[in-house]
Amino acid sequence: MFDDCTRDACVVVPGIMGSVLEDAATGRPLWGVDLATITDALHGGALFTTLQADAREREADGDTARRAPLTRIRATGLLTKPWWVPVLKGFDPYSKAIKVLEKVTPAREAVAPFPYDWRLAVSYNGALLARAARAHLERWRERVAAVPEWLTAGEARPRLVFVAHSMGGLVVRAALEQDPELAADTRAVVTVGTPFLGSVKSVLVLNLLHAQRKPGRLVRRVQAMAATLPGVHDLLPGYRCLDRGMDVERLTAGDVARFGGDQDMATRSLDERARYRKEGFALPGHRAIVGEAQPTVQSLEERPHAGLAVAAGRHYAFDIGDDLELVRDPRTGIPARRDSLGDGTVHTPSARIGTDAITYVYGQHGTLMRHDEVLRQIRRIALERPDPANLGGDGTGPxxxxxxxxxxxxxxxxxxxxxxxxxxxxxxxxxxxxxxxxxxxxxxxxxxxxxxxxxxxxxxxxxxxxxxxxxxxxxxxxxxxxxxxxxxxx
Missing domain, CATH: 2.60.40.10 (Immunoglobulins)
Known part of the structure; x- marks a missing residue:
């Protein structure tokens, strides 16, 4: 009966905006329950104002989470219905992925969703995930130990399998880096469309007011909220993406501030990107599922307009040579541009870095977690099936x-x-x-x-x-x- 099951504990970690949020004091739904709340002319403005991060929330990090977690807004679950936000577009629920995992475990208690306040810093949520994943693993080990037929003689104790979408992969990385013992107890980390190098779309969200001559209500509210959120700033691209014509630069905190973001939060995020470029961190048993062939913004040009810095997204990236220098046209010296495509939000190199175990699928970022091939791969990895041939990755396809x-x-x-x-x-x-x-x-x-x-x-x-x-x-x-x-x- 249990031959086609994993005995490991599974944790599903959603991406940014993928958790349902409520006001902890009143229980009022703030996010992920009814789209009418965010588009409503009268009430949407107050809701988005509530979602803006206050001074304590902007500063919160892993140490904050371990000492005194914040309590103003509470994450109560993962999205159970489709959602949508300007620029980042659509987000599908996580219910199908959870059901796939529940079907390959001896009991539903083996699978735990990890809702988190995606407004806050990755390091803060990583510390909370480390604590929650450890508690889930210990509970599941006790459950398995109480049912002898679930383990055969000599079989190892259950370990952890993380399935993480988008920013959730960054949260998992932060959790395992902060807790090496938890990393040792982790068998596999499946990342689906995780922007390990960041995503240019985070800049476009921060730049919404500058880029629109007459922004609508929803656009204004989203930009005002995003400019206060550490979580959005933690998605800033750390690779060379700012096209200056004859040169390509990495974003600076000053650039982000000109584009509508917060300079202090940008400094922390970009410094963290630089640390990972220098030191790295290998996720245990990392398998990356990467959306490909979708038109994807990969770089930026700065276009001043009416005294504002407008970030114009471009559908190409730049080649870097083995010497870590830009590859240039030998005749003109112009940096070589190449369309790397991606999943519509995260360009291909950003989602596949850190592992050679990659599965490519034709799919859009926010809908990957209901994509049939993604679900099949999640099931296969949970059951420890052999890795398939590494197909795709050439950007051709629908x-x-x-x-x-x-x-x-x-x-x-x-x-x-x-x-x-x-x-x-x-x-x-x-x-x-x-x-x-x-x-x-x-x-x-x-x-x-x-x-x-x-x-x-x-x-x-x-x-x-x-x-x-x-x-x-x-x-x-x-x-x-x-x-x-x-x-x-x-």
């Missing part, structure tokens, strides 16, 4: 591009499909992610404004809603993304 800021009712949404030679045999559809209303099949045509052979379609929503866009080639697992359509003034 990609999906949706508007970063969502859509407005009555205005057509531009949806773009990349990486395909022809629309023959390909379907693109849009349906409600909240009500299950039937989908709208769309007609794909060559995009006359693109030179890369991309296909495009238009969708006009008839009601405000969160919509799921589904690209199905009938040869691969469908690629999906979420798009929020709001009333015109939102």
């Amino acid at each position: 990609g999906l591009e949706t508007p970063d800021l969502g859509g407005s009712l009555g205005t057509p949404l531009a949806l773009t499909v990349t990486g395909l030679d022809s629309p023959a045999g390909v379907s693109l559809s849009v349906h409600s992610a909240t009500t299950g209303r039937p989908g709208h099949p769309l007609t794909l045509r060559p995009d006359p404004e693109r030179t890369d052979g991309a296909l495009s379609a238009r969708f006009t929503a008839d009601v405000p809603d969160l919509y799921r866009v589904v690209l199905d080639t009938h040869r691969h697992v469908p690629v999906t993304q979420l798009v929020l359509v709001t009333p015109p003034d939102a």
Whole structure:
């Protein structure tokens, strides 16, 4: 009965914005419960103001978590319904991943979700995770010891398996680095779309007000919140990404402040990036699942506008040679640009660093945790199946591009499909992610404004809603993304 099970304890760690948050004093839901709360004209503003980090929360680190954890806002669970935020786009629930793990363990108690206050620093949440994972492992070991048939003679005591999405992988790394004994008790760490080198999209979130001539309510609220959050600053890219024409620089704290962020929080985050570049930290049993072939912002150009520093995202990165210097065109000396693609949020090199055990999938960042191939790989790793051949990674395959800021009712949404030679045999559809209303099949045509052979379609929503866009080639697992359509003034 238990031959096809793992006896290890499993912990699921969500990404940024993937935990449900509530006001600890009142129990009022703040995040992850009802999308209407964040788009509501009257109440959304107060909600986003509450979510802004106060002075203590901005300073909290691992030592704070060990001495006196903060209590103003409480994480109560993982997302159970689809969610959406400008620039970072859609986030799917984690329920499917949890169910996959529950099915390959002797009892559901073996699987523990770790909700955390993603607004706060990675180091702070890492310390809390270390404590929670140790307690979970000890409880599970006691449970297993009480049921002799769950372990065969000579079988080792249960260890830990972490399954971490996005920023959750950084939280796991912080936990294991802070607690070496916990690292020794860890069999495997599965990271799904984790930005080990950071993500340029964090800068674009901080820069929302600068980049939009007339930002809507939701955009203004998200930027004002993000500018106060250590968690957002901990996603800043640490690689050379600021294109200066004849040179490419790493972001400085001053750059981040000009782009709308906080200089002190940026200093701490970028210093930590520099430490990892110098010292590194190997995750035990690390397997990376990497989304590929999706159009992904990988670098930035600074475009001054009306006295503001506008960060313009670019879909290319820069090659670094074995000497750690920029690779340049031998004739012109211009830095060599290359589209590394990614999962729409994290570019490929950032998600795969630190391990050679990599599985590539065609999928969008926020929807990877419900992707059938990702779920299959999580199951395989939990059961200690042999690693598959390292396929993919060349960036070829179906990609999906949706508007970063969502859509407005009555205005057509531009949806773009990349990486395909022809629309023959390909379907693109849009349906409600909240009500299950039937989908709208769309007609794909060559995009006359693109030179890369991309296909495009238009969708006009008839009601405000969160919509799921589904690209199905009938040869691969469908690629999906979420798009929020709001009333015109939102």
